Amino acid sequence: MRVLxxxxxxxxQFILIAAKRAEQLIAGARPxxxxxxxxxxxxxxxxVEQNLVPWHLVTATEFEQLRLLEIAAREREEHTxxxxxxxxxxxxxxxxxxALDEDEELDDDLEETPDLDLDEVDGPPAEALLTEEVCEKCGAPMVKKPDGPGNFIMCSTFPECKYVREIAE
Incomplete structure (x- = not known):
């Protein structure tokens, strides 16, 4: 039996102290x-037998403080x-x-901008789209549908009348 x-x-307690010191040695501490x-x-x-390892009994509050310090160090290491x-x-x-001269020229350019009528839609004139056929639902003239896939004619009173028919060519 060993002499404590x-x-x-x-x-x-002796084994616990030695185990902790062994962990330190494994982690790279110098013997x-x-x-x-x-x-x-x-x-x-x-x-430990030769009293080369300093140690003391830790109270519950000291242990809790040491544990919190270790947790904080681990978290810092994880987030670094x-x-x-x-x-x-x-x-x-x-x-x-x-320059001021250029600024005045820019103001003049802004004042001369033409007013664009954004309500007008560019496309073929309405007369070119008008056909001789008459809507079967309301009797209004039919027009060629200008966009979309395929050839269709539709009622000129759209959206009141939604009659549409494919043109057979």
Whole structure:
């Protein structure tokens, strides 16, 4: 049976301290004792037996604080990008300077714009679309449908009368 170091109250506590030290050695901590074995658990046990590992009993509040610190460190590590993106380069805004003479010319150009009648639709004149046929529903003259696939004639009173017929050619 092993002789417990001073301050260690039980074998279980001794094993817990050695296990924690073994985890540190596995994670890359430098050994405090030169041994002939490469096993981290054996090295950790030897270090604890020779009182080379500082330790103390942790109270419940200290444990909770240590746990919160570890969680915060882990979250920072998870949210830290491996390759941080460089800050975007934003060119300075340079507004063009306009001479006063040019400004007056622009105002004159704006005043001379022609008024466009946007209600007029470009297309064939209504006389070219008018046919000699008469709507079977309302008796109004029929017109050729100017757009869409196929050849159709429709009532000239559309949308009141929606009669449409295909032209057989």
């Amino acid at each position: 170091p001073q301050g260690v109250q039980s074998t279980f 405090r004792l030169v041994t002939h074995t490469a096993k981290p658990t054996t090295t950790a046990l030897a270090e 990008p491996l390759f941080p993106a460089p800050a975007p380069i934003i060119p300075p805004v340079v507004e063009p300077e306009i």
